[in-house]
Amino acid sequence: MKAEPRAQLRLLDLQKLDSTLQQLERQRTHLPVLARLAELAQQRSAAGDYLVRAQTAQSDVQWELAKSDADVQLVRDRAARDQARLDAGTGSAKDLQALQHELVSLARRQADLEEIELDVMERAERADEIVAEASGAVAALDEQIASATSERDQALAGLSAQVSEVGAPRQQLVDELPGDLLGLYEKLRADKGGVGAAMLHARRCLGCQLEVNAADLTAIRAAAADEVLRCEECRRILIRTPESGL
Incomplete structure (x- = not known):
């Protein structure tokens, strides 16, 4: 799957918002x-x-x-x-x-x-x-x-x-994302406890908190900027940022 780097970064914004909404919902029931x-x-x-x-x-x-x-x-x-x-x-x-x-x-x-x-x-x-x-x-x-x-x-x-x-800005974020990327994110979010996309930070997936091995890091470095990557461990969408340690 392909998606512009900017769209992938916006997906992190959506995930942050959804995580906050999930926390609020948990507070509501607890x-x-x-x-x-x-x-x-x-x-x-x-x-x-x-x-x-x-x-x-x-x-x-x-x-x-x-x-x-x-x-x-x-x-x-x-x-x-x-x-x-x-x-x-x-x-x-x-x-x-x-x-x-x-x-x-x-x-x-x-x-x-x-x-x-x-x-x-x-x-x-x-x-x-x-x-x-x-x-x-x-x-x-x-x-x-x-x-x-x-x-x-x-x-x-x-x-x-x-x-x-x-939740007010959520719809605007959704409208900015490609349909296929958004669909994958929503599916993963439903299957993965509310987290469908995670940042690659210091060579670690913040979705499963596991460090990416050397072979996978090599593949990530070689991937095109618009390639939508997945964590090999948790299968969440893996978003590259300047803090990824690549």
């Missing part, structure tokens, strides 16, 4: 805040699951408390009716005696149920505390996520601005 956001998302998911479990337990104990209240109230109502009948003195002596025995039994039953109710109330209070703590943890994580998201968006906006600024 922002420290992205890892922090991923970690916060995991923490938020776990905290959310814990909150749901806590709320379910709270709901269960509230149902249990309501049932306990109803059981106690049922006994109280029954005792109140019996006491009213006893106070009225209606019925036979046997009936009144039976009411007295039932009131004693109801009092014991009420005491047992109130003890159960007290235990449930304590558990309900603790369930409320757990839900409050879990809700606070979720809210705190949401704040951290919002702050980190804002930080990420600002960083990405800054990088996008840099990409636009750095």
Whole structure:
């Protein structure tokens, strides 16, 4: 392949620009805040699951408390009716005696149920505390996520601005290059980790960082100035400059 020396040198300018754009893209995908956001998302998911479990337990104990209240109230109502009948003195002596025995039994039953109710109330209070703590943890994580998201968006906006600024002259560079040279460069850039052309500097290919052997150097010296050379080691386009050491 042939290309004017000036075009080959412009290819180095394009490579420098593309390398900078590649670095910016890497920064975009490796922002420290992205890892922090991923970690916060995991923490938020776990905290959310814990909150749901806590709320379910709270709901269960509230149902249990309501049932306990109803059981106690049922006994109280029954005792109140019996006491009213006893106070009225209606019925036979046997009936009144039976009411007295039932009131004693109801009092014991009420005491047992109130003890159960007290235990449930304590558990309900603790369930409320757990839900409050879990809700606070979720809210705190949401704040951290919002702050980190804002930080990420600002960083990405800054990088996008840099990409636009750095990439602005790219099309002009592309338009200056022969189509076949540009096509080879783009293919190699895709295959070689983003580097399709490299300078021959002090007898070393800056693409693979290997020194060119004596036989290849002889061939390079003998090549016409418009000959497009390739590194024998990495096969990237090799650009000669006054710093090549030829």
